[in-house]
Amino acid sequence: MSKISIQDMELYYGDFQAIKGISMEIPENKITAFIGPSGCGKSTVIKSLNRMNDLVEGCRITGNILLDGVDIYKEMDPIVLRKRVGMVFQKPNPFPMSVYDNIAFGPRTHGVKNKAQLDEIVERSLRQAAIWDEVKDRLKKSALGLSGGQQQRLCIARAMAVEPEVLLMDEPTSALDPISTNKIEELASDLKKDFTIVMVTHNMQQAARISDKTAFFLLGDVIEYNDTDELFSNPQDKRTEDYITGRFG
Numbered sequence: 001m002s003k004i005s006i007q008d009m010e011l012y013y014g015d016f017q018a019i020k021g022i023s024m025e026i027p028e029n030k031i032t033a034f035i036g037p038s039g040c041g042k043s044t045v046i047k048s049l050n051r052m053n054d055l056v057e058g059c060r061i062t063g064n065i066l067l068d069g070v071d072i073y074k075e076m077d078p079i080v081l082r083k084r085v086g087m088v089f090q091k092p093n094p095f096p097m098s099v100y101d102n103i104a105f106g107p108r109t110h111g112v113k114n115k116a117q118l119d120e121i122v123e124r125s126l127r128q129a130a131i132w133d134e135v136k137d138r139l140k141k142s143a144l145g146l147s148g149g150q151q152q153r154l155c156i157a158r159a160m161a162v163e164p165e166v167l168l169m170d171e172p173t174s175a176l177d178p179i180s181t182n183k184i185e186e187l188a189s190d191l192k193k194d195f196t197i198v199m200v201t202h203n204m205q206q207a208a209r210i211s212d213k214t215a216f217f218l219l220g221d222v223i224e225y226n227d228t229d230e231l232f233s234n235p236q237d238k239r240t241e242d243y244i245t246g247r248f249g
C-alpha cells in the first residue's frame, strides 16, 4: 500500500487555483522527488502533506490526502499528523538555542521529561542525521554557530527526534555548498530505509541521482509521475522531455 495517497487534490489560494486536480501514490521507504519550474505548485503540494497550508489564510483544499489510508484533513489531528510527517525547509532554521535543546525541543513538547531518555534521543537523532561526531563536544553551544550544512543536518535530526514516518524536504540543499549538498543527498539515501521521503528540488541531477520516483509539475498539474529512471530516460510527455532536456524552466 502507498504511504501517502493524493486523490484528485485541488488547492485554491483565495480565487487563485494553484493545484488543478492531481492524484499520486507515494510509496513507503522510497524517495519521491517533485520537479518543475518555479511557481508550478511543488511547495504547495509538499506543504499540504502535513497541513502547513492550514496556516495560510484563504487556502482551501478539495479531494483527499491519505496517510496509511486515513484522511489527514478529515480524520486526523494536525498535531498528530505533524509528529508523523516531519518537515525540513530550504533555509536551515535552527532555533536560537543549544544543539541539545534544538533536538530535545520536539520530544519535550510531546511530554518526554526524563534526562536519560532525552540524552538518548538527542544522540540517536544526531547520529541518524550523520552529524553526531561533529557536534558531540558542543552540545551545549548555540546551534547558530554551526556551518550552513551542519545546521541543515541538525534540522533533519530535529525533525527525526520525534520519530516521524515521513520526512518532507522542501529544496533542502538549495542554500548549501556542493560538499554539504552531497552529504545531505547521501543522508537522504541512507534514511529511506527507515523513512518515506518526499523532496522538492530545483536540481534535476539531484532528483535523478537520489530519487526512486519523480513527479514533474507544470502550472499546478502533475504532467508525469513515474519511476525516476523511466521518467528521465523515456519521458512520455513532450513537456517533460522539454523540461528535462533544459528547453524551458
Ligand SMILES: Nc1ncnc2c1ncn2[C@@H]1O[C@H](COP(=O)(O)OP(=O)(O)OP(=O)(O)O)[C@@H](O)[C@H]1O
Residues within 6 Å of the ligand: 013, 016, 018, 036, 037, 038, 039, 040, 041, 042, 043, 044, 045, 056
Ligand atoms: N500563500 C500564498 N498565497 C497566494 N498564492 C500563493 C501562496 N503561496 C503560493 N502561491 C502561488 O501558488 C503557485 C504555486 O506556488 P508554489 O510555491 O507552490 O510553487 P513552487 O513550484 O514550489 O515554486 P518554487 O519552485 O518557486 O518554490 C504560485 O503561482 C504562487 O504564486
